[in-house]
Amino acid sequence: MFKNAVQLFEIFGFKLRVDPSWLLIAALIVWSLSTSYFPEAVPGETRTLYTVLGIIAMLGMFLSLILHELSHSLVARSYGLKVGGITLFIFGGVAELEEEPHDPKSEFRIAVAGPLMSLFLAALFYGLTRLAADGTEIGLTGAVFGYLALINLVLAVFNLIPAFPLDGGRMLRAVIWQMTRDLLRATRISSRIGSAFGLFLMLTGAFAMFSGGGIGGFWQILIGFFILNASNGSYQNLLIKSALRGKTAQNLMSSRVHTIDPGASIAELVDDVMLRQGVSFVPVVSGERLLGYVDTAGAQSIDRSEWGMRRVADILVPASPENTAAPATPLDQVFKRIGLMPRRKLMIVEGQRLVGVISLSDLVHHLALEQEIGTSLRG
Template sequence: MFKNAFNLIEVFGFKIRVDPSWFLIAALMVWSLTITYFPETLPEQSRLDYFALSIAATIGAFVSLLIHELSHSLVARTYNINVTNITLFIFGGVAELEKEVTTPAAEFWIAIVGPVSSFILAGLFYTLGHINISLNASDPLIELLKYLTFINLVIAVFNLVPAFPLDGGRILRSLLWKRSGNYIGATYVASLAGQVFSVFLIITGMLAIFTGFGSGGLWQVLIGFFIFMASRSSYAQVLMREALKEKTISNLMSQVIHTADVADTIDALVEDVILRYGVSFVPVTEGDMLLGYIDKNVIHKIDTDNWATSKVGDVYITSTPQNTVSSATSLPELIDIMSKENQRKMLVSDNGILLGVITLADMMDYVSLRNKLVMH
């Protein structure tokens, strides 16, 4: 999902990752707190004090967000659902579940524990703030604790909005799923609620921009678009999983494939395969054995002057479980692998022998055609 994210630390066995987009929101938070928030709540301090306080507040906010996501992950683990990564990015944080939940109860408890943990943190910072007031502690420390109380309340309340994929939307889906027994129908309603809420955010954000609240309104519009796209894609993925649950890779993979040999030059590969057949993903073989693949991204890294002398065998990407699956793999399992590894195309191989290639487009085309036939 976040192919540019890097590992930061590991907590309770969960890898904490940071997407480069996080640095943008972190910088914006520090800037906003330094220029506006703390000068208004804590006058007559130096600019350096405001800057240091803003860094502490930003770190505290993201640690709070990390605790929110860790709570999701720990409860998911009790339901035997592994969390591959927890990633911080421009719109907050996300715990990446290895597979979908299988019961309404699991959905409910995994979702609700996040807001509960944020309310607990808000209560903790509120209590610490009042203790420090009674001890006549420094004003900057008290204001920092007030801010962390406020930000945790915002995280908790916002996530409880019944709009998928927010925690509140997942809670709504679990309740509808429990009542009706219809997972797809429950997802549709929760996704629709997410889209309605996102449109509300976008419209009110646009109004804020036009009435002079530019930065806040713009941020609201961006969040609205993110929720809209996430809610739609989540429902589409559920439909895809349902349509493909009885199928295996062998049903949909492309068996007519064009391959490259390790001895081929890049120049020959481009002219004889890629341009001739209009493909951008080419399996690499040696005899009958699959070795890996080469694609346009690999070729782009090679200077065109060296195409005539560069061999496929020197630059191809080796076949691994991250890019190669067996023909017996179920399609829902394949979707999970593609999502986890950020792959759109996969090699299909049994016992080292190349059988075919399957792409995300193959599955989407099948689902689209199936839905059209069912509708008619």
Template sequence: MWGRSWQIGRLAGIDLQVDASWFFIAALLTWSLAVGVFPDLLPGTGPVALILTAIAAMLGLFASLILHELSHALVARAYGLRVRSITLFVFGGVAELQAEPPTPAVEARVALAGPLASLAIAAIAFVASLLPAPVGTGAVISAILGYLAVANIVLAVFNMLPAFPLDGGRVLRSYFWGRSGDLSRATRQAVGVGKWIAIAMIALAVAQFLGGAGPIAFWPILIALFILAAGQSARARTDVVDVLSALSVAQVMRRDPVVTHPKTSLQDVADRAMLRHGLSYVPVVENERPVGEIDLATMRAIDRDLWSSTRVNDVFHPFEDTDLIGPEAGALPLFERMIREGRRKFPVVRGGRLIGVVTLSDLLARVRTARDLAPQDG
């Protein structure tokens, strides 16, 4: 997401995670409620009580966010989609699906589940705020529930803006998808609409700031920037899927790669392989079979004065069977594995013999080339 995240539990079999950015918004929201909302709703209340009330309301809102995202996740799971996790972060939450919905109708239903859940929470909170409360706590409980009712209505309405990847943007994409039958084109169209909405948000926020709204006007700008960044990420993901899903590893690998032998010195690896060919990774081959790899990180870990006396066999990383990729493997599953494992290079073998190397850079270069040559439809 935005940085490091921590798992805080599981709900309905789905991992719940908190991104590091959540702590910032949690603290800011608590402060805003304690000094700007509850003093008006609870006149005469002391500062400690206001802070505790604000903390309770903040936790209630984030519980609402979890239920919002859980609704997406449960509807997605009902249609056979696997859900990796639900993560809270600075701009709310996200339910991470392992694949795109199979049809426009499923896309729309999954997207609408969250706002409908938020409206249901708002209705429950509003009704509950009208019920009798224990003596001495009635005003506080009513204030918290009233705030949650309003906040969930705002959450539902905001999420229905047709700005991808907000829920409304996903509903819009499902509409474009249903009309064209092309998910990739629909994604590009929805991202394009979201871009103009984000630009409008920025322009409006700047106008509000110049009109005296103060620092609060910067929040819409941050949200707009998030929409722009997330939209571009979604479009890039669509490009990757479009291009790589039609390719095998054999079509993108580098054939006849530069290799080295276990008995070669590190100095020779540096001079004859890495420097001469501009490589950061060299497979280690013995009897025409790949046995391991050596890379820049390994080289840097060894004192340069020892390179001439140190053999590759002393420091290289041996291959596991799962490290070896066949040429018939799909390029897209390999790309997803690279992202998941953080590994950028794989040897390609046939019959136990090294025939090529495929890198993350190779895959991304193919995607960029295909994107640049494709007709532009916005």
């Protein structure tokens, strides 16, 4: 999800990563605090001091987000779920669960853990603000604690909005799941609410911009767009997982595969196999042993005048664990791996014997058919 994220360190076994987009929000927070919040809260100080306070407060927010997501991760681990790590990005943070919760109770408890942590931190920082106050003056330390109390309260309240994939939306999904005993239906309902909320934010943000709201309205549009896409994406991902669950590569692979011998010429490969059979990807076998594959890119890498003299072996891409899979490989794993392949295909092998080929188009067609049938059955 976050290909450019940089790992900083591990905490309780979870990898903490920061996406470069976080740097933008961090800079905006420091700028906003140093030019607006702190000059109003503690007037009469230097610009340098306000900048230092802004950096400290930003780091406090950074820590608060980590604790929020860490709460989700620890509760998820307690239920036996795998967590890929914690990533901070422009819109906050995310605990990357590698699988769906197993039941409504675990879903609800994982979701509520984050807002509860944020509420605890809000109360803690508010208490520290009161302790740091000197009469009616809150002082520098009190101003920092006051900001952290407010930002954690906002974080908790915003995440409790029942719009998927916010924590409140996940809690709503858990309640619907408990009532219907249908995770897919619960996700569909909660994701539609999330999409509606995302559209609401975008529309009100656009209105705010045209009414002079400036950067605030623009930021609201971005958040709404993120929620809209995340909500729809979460539902689509669950549809994919549901359609692939319990199936293996053997269920979808094409067993009738056109192959070629490594000693054949490239001209034979192109004329007798690729053009005649209408294929651009051809496994190379010697007897019953799979050696690898050749494709149109490999043929094009050789000057056409040499096709009659050059052998298929000259453009062979060797078989490897990256481009092959066993027939019993679960389809969800095939789906993940096949997206990393330049040809979007995997050769299915038993030992060193080719038994079939599976392509991304096979998977997409299967998913489309599953969704069409499922939609028609639901009416």
